[in-house]
Amino acid sequence: MTMVRIRGLHKxxxxxxxxxxxxxxxxxxxxxxxxxxxxxxxxxLLRCTNLLIYPDQGDIFIEDVKVNxxxxxxxxxxxxxxxxxxxxxxxxxxxxxxNVMLGLVRVKGxxxxxxxxxxxxxxxxxxxxxxxxxxxxxxxxxxxxRVAIARALAMDPKVMLFDEPTSALDPxxxxxxxxxxxxxxEEGMTMMVVTHEMGFAKEVADSIIFFNQGQIVERGSPEExxxxxxxxxxxxFVGKILR
Amino acid sequence: MVQRRWxxxxxxxxxxxxxxxxxxxxxxxxxxxxxxxxxAGLGITALGFGLVIWxxxxxxxxxxxxxSILPGLGQGFLVTIRLVxxxxxxxxxxxxxxxxxxxxxxxxxxxxGAAYVEVFRGLPPIVLIFFSYLIxxxxxxxxxxxxxIAGDVALWMGAIALSLHSGAYQTEIIRAGILSVPTGQxxxxxxxxxxxxxxxxxxxxxxxxxxxxxPLGNEFASVIKDTSLLNIIxxxxxxxxxxxxxxxxLKADFNLVFIIWIEIALLYFVLTFxxxxxxxxxxxxxxxxxxxxxxx
Numbered sequence: 001m002t003m004v005r006i007r008g009l010h011k012x013x014x015x016x017x018x019x020x021x022x023x024x025x026x027x028x029x030x031x032x033x034x035x036x037x038x039x040x041x042x043x044x045l046l047r048c049t050n051l052l053i054y055p056d057q058g059d060i061f062i063e064d065v066k067v068n069x070x071x072x073x074x075x076x077x078x079x080x081x082x083x084x085x086x087x088x089x090x091x092x093x094x095x096x097x098x099n100v101m102l103g104l105v106r107v108k109g110x111x112x113x114x115x116x117x118x119x120x121x122x123x124x125x126x127x128x129x130x131x132x133x134x135x136x137x138x139x140x141x142x143x144x145x146r147v148a149i150a151r152a153l154a155m156d157p158k159v160m161l162f163d164e165p166t167s168a169l170d171p172x173x174x175x176x177x178x179x180x181x182x183x184x185x186e187e188g189m190t191m192m193v194v195t196h197e198m199g200f201a202k203e204v205a206d207s208i209i210f211f212n213q214g215q216i217v218e219r220g221s222p223e224e225x226x227x228x229x230x231x232x233x234x235x236x237f238v239g240k241i242l243r
Numbered sequence: 244m245v246q247r248r249w250x251x252x253x254x255x256x257x258x259x260x261x262x263x264x265x266x267x268x269x270x271x272x273x274x275x276x277x278x279x280x281x282x283a284g285l286g287i288t289a290l291g292f293g294l295v296i297w298x299x300x301x302x303x304x305x306x307x308x309x310x311s312i313l314p315g316l317g318q319g320f321l322v323t324i325r326l327v328x329x330x331x332x333x334x335x336x337x338x339x340x341x342x343x344x345x346x347x348x349x350x351x352x353x354x355x356g357a358a359y360v361e362v363f364r365g366l367p368p369i370v371l372i373f374f375s376y377l378i379x380x381x382x383x384x385x386x387x388x389x390x391x392i393a394g395d396v397a398l399w400m401g402a403i404a405l406s407l408h409s410g411a412y413q414t415e416i417i418r419a420g421i422l423s424v425p426t427g428q429x430x431x432x433x434x435x436x437x438x439x440x441x442x443x444x445x446x447x448x449x450x451x452x453x454x455x456x457x458p459l460g461n462e463f464a465s466v467i468k469d470t471s472l473l474n475i476i477x478x479x480x481x482x483x484x485x486x487x488x489x490x491x492x493l494k495a496d497f498n499l500v501f502i503i504w505i506e507i508a509l510l511y512f513v514l515t516f517x518x519x520x521x522x523x524x525x526x527x528x529x530x531x532x533x534x535x536x537x538x539x
Binding site for chain 1: 425427428430431432433434435436437438441445446449450453529531532533534
């Protein structure tokens, strides 16, 4: 069953045409990795999916509900979709626990006690139960990113978007974040991951998209993309990255 | 229900106060420090008064005089406190609203905020005070012909004019605080599903205040002393009561003039000191562990 369906997506910033007609399907439980050179519009594609940016043209469906429409509240859409950022973006003034609780209490309307136990459960899931009273500035990058994943998971999203989740991390912390993401994939979460971690993409992705100049150049299984890419552009990019 | 939610939101403004057990320990330490600091300020003032009395016992001037002007100055001090109690909250409310307005997407609100700042920051407070006093007096006299009502209302209009002036400065302080919150914070709040309103109160403002509080304390200290401008329209505040004593003092003994001004200075100092320590207290409550520079 199709979880995310994107049709004919266009987005421009001024004279810069960032997305040039993107069509995309992600099935329930699938992990889709999006690779491509920087500036190719990968982040914009993710941001359009949860309506942080509104597309100029085209349709986005989550479980067959058209979400970029006037009848749908963007807050409702974003509640269905978890997002993890390159720079973590934890709320700096709140403890790890309260970062996770905020959406539960304010958006889902849970009472404080229920939200607390749910938040503690989610922190446990990413292996940070003992850090719940720490503030973001007291955590390492890897720990911050795991709290950010817990914050997104707590809302019980249907899809998780990852926007280069390990690009701002010191090498020593990358694996702990990737491990959490792998476990999430095994549990059957639908995921769209923009990443430069080719090892992760090879191992976890159900399919990979090579994205260039605002368009999908090629889509295929990890083997197809990495071992026998069909397009010259893909070949060049993959060759450079894998060496 | 509505009332409870209001209370809830107020509590998160000082988020650490109820955050955890460690939060409570910090609160107690913060409160203790506040009391100690205020006591230290009062101690400095007491030393000042002690110096005045000491000079009197050395017969530099008539000691009885220092005492005799105190009740009058005390009256003026109370008037100044009343003015401060109006001007600071009102100025802050204006600064908060216009500061917020200047950061919204609405072109109208932003324009309004900009116009407010340019006008009320650009005009000297003394002109604003006079203008509002005169206009109010004329307006009320036209309607009621009762000069007493006109006088009272016009006096307070002067205080409001000073609030508008201070509010213009505070607008920029609040705006700077809001602008200091990275857009990533707002994107994160959006992606969790918070509404724009919730994002403002739960995410942006608590972080903005942390940045705005030190300059706000500055502005409060400054406007406390600016209330002395209000005596030009007839407020018998601390400075004015002191001024009224000067001619008599000059006739009796030149040294007495110094005594008057020293006592005025000490009383203003107490007020400024206490208010800035209150700001400091709130500042500490907003502290985020790990984000602060090492505390000396």
